[in-house]
Amino acid sequence: MPPGITIAADAPELSAANTGFMLICSALVMLMTPGLAFFYGGMVRVKSTLNMLMMSFISLGIVTILWVLYGFSVAFGTDHGSLFGWEGDYVGLSGLGINQLWDGYTIPVYVFAVFQLMFAVITPALISGALADRVKFTAWALFIALWATIVYFPVAHWVWGTGGWAFELGVIDFAGGTAVHINAGAAALGVILVIGKRVGFKKDPMRPHSLPLVMLGAALLWFGWFGFNAGSWLGNDDGVGALMFVNTQVATAAAMLAWLLYEKLRHGACTTLGAASGAVAGLVAITPSGGSCSPLGAIAIGAIAGVLCAMAVGLKFRFGYDDSLDVVGVHLVGGIAGSILVGFFATGGGQSKAQGLFYGGGLDQLWKQLAGVGAVLAYSLIASAVLALLIDKTIGMRVSEDDEVAGIDQVEHAETAYDFSGAGGGRAPRTAAVPAPGADGADGTDGAQDTAQVQRNKKVDA
Secondary structure (H helix, E strand, O other), rough: OOOOOOOOOOOOOHHHHHHHHHHHHHHHHHHHHHHHHHHHHHOHHHHHHHHHHHHHHHHHHHHHHHHHHHHHHHHHEEEEEOOOOEEEHHHHHHHOOOOOOOOOOOOOOHHHHHHHHHHHHHHHHHHHHHHHEEEEEHHHHHHHHHHHHHHHHHHHHHHHHHOHHHHOOOOOOEEEEEHHHHHHHHHHHHHHHHHHHOOOOOOOOOOOOOOOHHHHHHHHHHHHHHHHHHHHHOOOOOHHHHHHHHHHHHHHHHHHHHHHHHHHHOOOOOHHHHHHHHHHHHHHHHHHHHHOOOOHHHHHHHHHHHHHHHHHOOHHHHHHOOOOOOHHHHHHHHHHHHHHHHHHEEOOOOOOOOOOOOHOOOHHHHHHHHHHHHHHHHHHHHHHHHHHHHHHHHHEEEHHHHHHHHHHHHHHOOOOOOHHHHHHHOOOOOOOOOOOOOEEEOOEEEEEHHHHHHHHHHHHHH
């Protein structure tokens, strides 16, 4: 019998309420990938906006097909050596009946499969933020397919699949601190160590071109994250999902405030980018821990993660790795913090009876969390770097330097995010404002180029 299918006479009956709830949660998690696209898309320069959007959207296509063909089977099929699963009835989702229930729950297997699919979709999309401006779109698409197959599907089995080694060890990961965020953050670090820095890194201004777009993306992520987190309990029968819902809101708020406070003390201003990034850091940190801690614990976890992630985003300048949109600083560091803090703040009254150090549980849960964090981080980092190296040595991972400077949107997609042709024609007026040298221009080039163009227009007018 395939794992996860309930057919016994005394098995629970299908719950219309839980099934409907999980379908809504699945849709919310799906919305997170377009939300991530907007979040990342606003953070890059104009000339890279469409490419950043597409790097997330393409995951919806590629991972969906792979999940149906074999990904669900690898992640949640019959265990093989505690490392991966396989079940013939899950291949192509062809051996399932519409009324077959996921083992121990009151929702159909189809519903569980589609909910987990949305996790599989967004995880590789998270990696894309570290690679902005410089990766061939075809190479990225190939990387997604290989990475999902070799890294995400097996790691999901480790953490959530019956028989997976981390699952059996007792590593607590409610909704993806290890399987999603540490996995993606470590992969991002592995890839950028292979492909190198953007042209002009630490020299040219690379400011976000649209902070309103960033805030819109962060809001969509925050909204969708309630489905991501609360839905991971697969129902509403015992209140754990409700606890996770509350803790998601609480930790996110605490992390945002902590990040802004750090910014104010360190840099003298509270930025919109900091507010959005802090909120995401809190969402990341509470993802593994929110089902096991109290709301007061969630405040502490969120605040700790907000400060740690705010500090971590600057490490790329100190160590010289070009993490374009702070995937390492937010998702890797936030995922590590949230996963490890379970070992301190688990109350024993949530998703399990496991207690953390602050609640009399000693070090038992802490070392389990450390084992899960270390194994996922190491495997994803190494495997992702090897995959990037193989792609780079075959079809090439990066666009040329000239194409990167010209703009990856035009080169890779033959489009631009904003069409200014209808905003006015002819040459620039004599009174046109001259951007300050070094400031980003409206067309995605640097301010020096804009200044030179205005000077040329003045000569023509003369």
